[in-house]
Amino acid sequence: MHTGHLPFKIAIMIGESSALEREDVAILRGAALFSDVSNEVVEPFLAKASVRLLQNREILFRPQHTAEFIFIVLRGKIQVYRGETAGKHAVLSVFLPGSAVALEAGLAQGIYGMTAEAVGMCRLLEIPAQAFRTALANGGALSSSVVRVLTQNLDEAFQQLERIQLKPTSQRLADFLLSLVNERNGSAELVLPYEKALIANYLGMEPESLSRALKDLQDLGVTNRGRRVHIADVSRLKAFSLTLPANNRAA
Amino acid sequence: MHTGHLPFKIAIMIGESSALEREDVAILRGAALFSDVSNEVVEPFLAKASVRLLQNREILFRPQHTAEFIFIVLRGKIQVYRGETAGKHAVLSVFLPGSAVALEAGLAQGIYGMTAEAVGMCRLLEIPAQAFRTALANGGALSSSVVRVLTQNLDEAFQQLERIQLKPTSQRLADFLLSLVNERNGSAELVLPYEKALIANYLGMEPESLSRALKDLQDLGVTNRGRRVHIADVSRLKAFSLTLPANNRAA
DNA sequence: CGCCTGTTTGACCATTGTCAAGGTGGGTGG
DNA sequence: CCACCCACCTTGACAATGGTCAAACAGGCG
Numbered sequence: 001m002h003t004g005h006l007p008f009k010i011a012i013m014i015g016e017s018s019a020l021e022r023e024d025v026a027i028l029r030g031a032a033l034f035s036d037v038s039n040e041v042v043e044p045f046l047a048k049a050s051v052r053l054l055q056n057r058e059i060l061f062r063p064q065h066t067a068e069f070i071f072i073v074l075r076g077k078i079q080v081y082r083g084e085t086a087g088k089h090a091v092l093s094v095f096l097p098g099s100a101v102a103l104e105a106g107l108a109q110g111i112y113g114m115t116a117e118a119v120g121m122c123r124l125l126e127i128p129a130q131a132f133r134t135a136l137a138n139g140g141a142l143s144s145s146v147v148r149v150l151t152q153n154l155d156e157a158f159q160q161l162e163r164i165q166l167k168p169t170s171q172r173l174a175d176f177l178l179s180l181v182n183e184r185n186g187s188a189e190l191v192l193p194y195e196k197a198l199i200a201n202y203l204g205m206e207p208e209s210l211s212r213a214l215k216d217l218q219d220l221g222v223t224n225r226g227r228r229v230h231i232a233d234v235s236r237l238k239a240f241s242l243t244l245p246a247n248n249r250a251a
Numbered sequence: 252m253h254t255g256h257l258p259f260k261i262a263i264m265i266g267e268s269s270a271l272e273r274e275d276v277a278i279l280r281g282a283a284l285f286s287d288v289s290n291e292v293v294e295p296f297l298a299k300a301s302v303r304l305l306q307n308r309e310i311l312f313r314p315q316h317t318a319e320f321i322f323i324v325l326r327g328k329i330q331v332y333r334g335e336t337a338g339k340h341a342v343l344s345v346f347l348p349g350s351a352v353a354l355e356a357g358l359a360q361g362i363y364g365m366t367a368e369a370v371g372m373c374r375l376l377e378i379p380a381q382a383f384r385t386a387l388a389n390g391g392a393l394s395s396s397v398v399r400v401l402t403q404n405l406d407e408a409f410q411q412l413e414r415i416q417l418k419p420t421s422q423r424l425a426d427f428l429l430s431l432v433n434e435r436n437g438s439a440e441l442v443l444p445y446e447k448a449l450i451a452n453y454l455g456m457e458p459e460s461l462s463r464a465l466k467d468l469q470d471l472g473v474t475n476r477g478r479r480v481h482i483a484d485v486s487r488l489k490a491f492s493l494t495l496p497a498n499n500r501a502a
Numbered sequence: 503c504g505c506c507t508g509t510t511t512g513a514c515c516a517t518t519g520t521c522a523a524g525g526t527g528g529g530t531g532g
Numbered sequence: 533c534c535a536c537c538c539a540c541c542t543t544g545a546c547a548a549t550g551g552t553c554a555a556a557c558a559g560g561c562g
Contacts, residue, residue, distance in 0.1 A: 082409060082410075082412075082413040082417075083413050083416075083417045085493060087495065088417060088495075089417070090412055090413050090416035090417050092409050092412055092413075104402045104405050104406065107398060107402060108399075108402055113406065113409070114409070136395075136398075137395075139390050143394040143395075143398065144387075144388070144394075146398055147358060147387075147394065147397060147398060147401065148359075150398065150401040150402065150405060151355045151358060151359055151401065153405055154355050154401060154404055154405050154408060155355065155364065157405060157408035157409060157412065158333060158343050158364070158365070158408060159333075160412060161333075161341055161343055161408065161411060161412060161415070162333040162334050162341050162343075164412070164415060164416065164455075165334075165341035165415065165455045166333075166334045166339060166340075166341050168549070168550085169549080169550070195507095195508070195509095196508075196509065197508070197509085204415075204416045205550075205551090206550075206551060206552080207508085207509070207510090208509090208510080208511085208550090208551080208552085209549095209550060209551075210509095211509065211510050211511080212510090212511085212550090214510095215510090215511095226558095226559085242336060244338065244339075419517070419518090420517080420518070446539095446540070446541095447540075447541065448540075448541085456518075456519090457518075457519060457520080458540090458541070458542090459518090459519080459520085459541090459542080459543085460517090460518060460519075461541095462541065462542050462543080463518090463542090463543085465542095466542090466543095477526095477527085477541095503562100504561105504562095505560105505561095505562085506559105506560095506561095506562100507558100507559095507560090508557105508558085508559090508560105509556105509557080509558075509559100510555105510556080510557070510558090511554105511555085511556075511557090512553105512554090512555090512556100513552105513553090513554090514551105514552080514553085515550105515551085515552075515553100516549105516550095516551080516552090517548105517549095517550090517551090518547105518548090518549085518550100519546105519547085519548080519549085520545105520546080520547075520548090521544105521545090521546085521547100522543105522544090522545090522546105523542105523543085523544085524541105524542080524543075524544100525540100525541080525542070525543090526539105526540085526541075526542090527538100527539095527540085527541100528537105528538095528539095528540105529536105529537090529538095530535100530536090530537085530538105531534105531535095531536090531537100532533100532534090532535085532536095
């Protein structure tokens, strides 16, 4: 489907705070937002993009700020959350390299509705939303990529809602672990993608509860050491994640 | 922004189970998915659409079914939920006339990931997903409408996640009531858009909890009789909805 | 070697789910 | 036209999941 390689020549030549590196280009090539999109479409707004670096915990944007940029994660992780007013917040998603941050807000030509914060050191591509919208309006495969990415985000949000509303903590964690694994049965090994406190918040529970849930899963053959997790029997864990809390009434 | 009136001539002449009525056409004109979209783009797939009627509680589609159609609600309501395996389910959204159901699934060319069920008698426009995708690929303003609608859906899902993770039942209800009201301050009157049990599920709580939450809000000047709700002071309710549960630790 | 951050554990408590029973209102049939 | 019925909603008593607070523990990096 790719229309050949994507050199991103122009972008490499610009870049305000810093230029695109070889590794960055590889990430951009793999980015879901740009798959199936030809160079002619991407280059115009990449030329206006720049690279931005963030320290751990640095804020990328806050609610009510006008949405001037769309970002692509090149290195590190970005957590996006809502409700910071309350002292507590709800993590809505964590973006890994290759993902687009604030796509909706940038497209809507409005303001950001959430907070984005760096998890560890981050390297981002900062694309002016205006330039991106122009490219989108000019047609081409970009709009279908945008639609695909939005659809994925929506699916993930719905999966989250189901998990949080329907599953107790242990099953919620089981479900999450399974989403990190490719195997359908047998054993599996995985590394948690970020620190447990962040996972806990993403799963809508406190770190203490995550810790206890992890302990509960030991009975089902899930062992862990640090962030390294071993699942003895994937299908067994899957069955457990679909389990109902003991006594429940039919809806 | 409208490119003139949308006659939908062809569609009126077809329709399998039933033809489009005058009222249906009015709904379609107001549908977010078709705003800014010219007749030439809409008519080809409307010509392939048909009208479908559902009884109360009738299932429109189930998870794993191949996503052959996208629907527009013409009359009645459609609730979409996940997790029916569990006996319990989580209502993700309730679609009112003018809304598009299963847009993501139809676009993704895959399978439905949730269950859609009629709430009361329903009248729907059933658009073959294939025809819709063709129209989308042919460019035009349709893709920007699709992007806008997906963005709105995503925003709503995120708002839901915040509500459910961060707010206790009473504040959650307050937040929901405020979303049904236009006033920013002073008093307001509203009618709950669907039965309380459905609202409760949408808000991630049991009907009993909704009932008690409603009672709690009486102290804040929220009175109700049946589905009719009166809010004495909108700004006061707004302030309450942002309140934190008494003792909370800083995140 | 020791700090600092992240994680675990334990004890306690609050919110909300659960179960059971009673109320209310609108619509239908006698 | 009234009475009944049924679905929807409310109320009460109770239980339990998960949050809260406090403290100990581990592990990586200076």
